[in-house]
Amino acid sequence: MKDRSVPELIALALQGDEEDETAWEAIRELHDRGGDEVFEASVRLLHSASSRERGRGTDILAQLGGRKRSDALITKCADEVLSALATERDASVLDSMATALGHLGDARAVPALLPLKNHPNENVRMGVVMGMMPHRDPVAIQTLIELSRDSDEDVRNWATFSLGSQAEDVDTPELRDALFDRLTETDLELRGEALVGLALRKDPRVLEPLRRELEGSFVIVLAVEAAEKLEDLSLLPLLHRLRDPPGEADSYFRSVLAAAIAHLESLAR
Numbered sequence: 001m002k003d004r005s006v007p008e009l010i011a012l013a014l015q016g017d018e019e020d021e022t023a024w025e026a027i028r029e030l031h032d033r034g035g036d037e038v039f040e041a042s043v044r045l046l047h048s049a050s051s052r053e054r055g056r057g058t059d060i061l062a063q064l065g066g067r068k069r070s071d072a073l074i075t076k077c078a079d080e081v082l083s084a085l086a087t088e089r090d091a092s093v094l095d096s097m098a099t100a101l102g103h104l105g106d107a108r109a110v111p112a113l114l115p116l117k118n119h120p121n122e123n124v125r126m127g128v129v130m131g132m133m134p135h136r137d138p139v140a141i142q143t144l145i146e147l148s149r150d151s152d153e154d155v156r157n158w159a160t161f162s163l164g165s166q167a168e169d170v171d172t173p174e175l176r177d178a179l180f181d182r183l184t185e186t187d188l189e190l191r192g193e194a195l196v197g198l199a200l201r202k203d204p205r206v207l208e209p210l211r212r213e214l215e216g217s218f219v220i221v222l223a224v225e226a227a228e229k230l231e232d233l234s235l236l237p238l239l240h241r242l243r244d245p246p247g248e249a250d251s252y253f254r255s256v257l258a259a260a261i262a263h264l265e266s267l268a269r
Helices: 007-012 021-033 035-046 053-064 071-085 090-102 107-116 121-134 136-148 151-166 173-184 188-200 204-215 221-230 233-243 251-268
Strands: none
Touching: 007 021, 007 035, 007 053, 021 035, 021 053, 035 053, 035 071, 053 071, 053 090, 071 090, 071 107, 090 107, 090 121, 090 173, 107 121, 107 136, 121 136, 121 151, 136 151, 136 173, 151 173, 151 188, 173 188, 173 204, 188 204, 188 221, 204 221, 204 233, 221 251, 233 251
């Protein structure tokens, strides 16, 4: 990809479906390359009559400049996405724009995305979660709380993750209640995100649900992480029991379990 010209990379970025790996390799190269030529080409795509081109232009602007991008470039990219968002109606492009604003982290995204929180398309609502995730103002948090109760499981999952561990520095009764409500989910990962969020905030209501998760026949790593964060020594025997369970656990689970046991044992000394 590094030997390709910007027009060649743009052409590759427009090929295939949304998840086409070659297209995303080209987009990542455009991100890293940056510069005025890539910016101007992306803006032209953003104002195309083709929804495909508008979406790809947005995807490029989302992380233009890679890890070395300046604040000025981030603002310039956000200006373009926010301006185009105001008139966009295509659901797939709205999803890309909302997600891009999450990458850009511009505070103006919060009021701009607020009208989309009840959009009929679940992918757009997911984009709103991504767009709100970096922000900690009350409107963003309230929006994430509402989306943690969304009808779509994936939206609920990501909103719960955003509130639980990504917004660790925010702690309100309403946020805790939103996390607590998710402990009745059938999906293990979703419940796990809620457990971690409550444990981080040392909410006493999480102890018994967490104990039940650790006593279950299948224990996910998020439950072990929650036990470490809660720092309740009564959970140590349950963690010890998981250390050499029947069956096989992957190396990552074992490393997280070992860290949780070591942490709680250190508190017991």
